[in-house]
Amino acid sequence: MLELRPNCECCDRDLPADSRLALICSFECTFCRDCAEARLGGRCPNCGGELVARPIRPPAKLASFPAGTTRRHRAQPCPAAQES
Numbered sequence: 001m002l003e004l005r006p007n008c009e010c011c012d013r014d015l016p017a018d019s020r021l022a023l024i025c026s027f028e029c030t031f032c033r034d035c036a037e038a039r040l041g042g043r044c045p046n047c048g049g050e051l052v053a054r055p056i057r058p059p060a061k062l063a064s065f066p067a068g069t070t071r072r073h074r075a076q077p078c079p080a081a082q083e084s
């Protein structure tokens, strides 16, 4: 079961369980779409795996299987956003 982490590991923005902006890798490293696209090139900077859209857990299930609340941050800063 996914932990549904509550924030982006790069910019620390909130990524609630119903957010369409949340992307995860196979280890569930969690990033927002902005960071994934502008800073990470669609790859997890922790493990090198691909980042894909995190599925939305149905609200009725969240009551029994709530989203995680432990905020995570990378030890190393993420790459700066590419100038466009």
Ligand SMILES: [Zn+2]
Pocket: 008, 009, 010, 011, 012, 013, 031, 032, 033, 034, 035, 036
């Ligand atoms: Zn972010």
Ligand SMILES: [Zn+2]
Pocket: 025, 026, 027, 028, 029, 044, 045, 046, 047, 048, 049
């Ligand atoms: Zn990862």
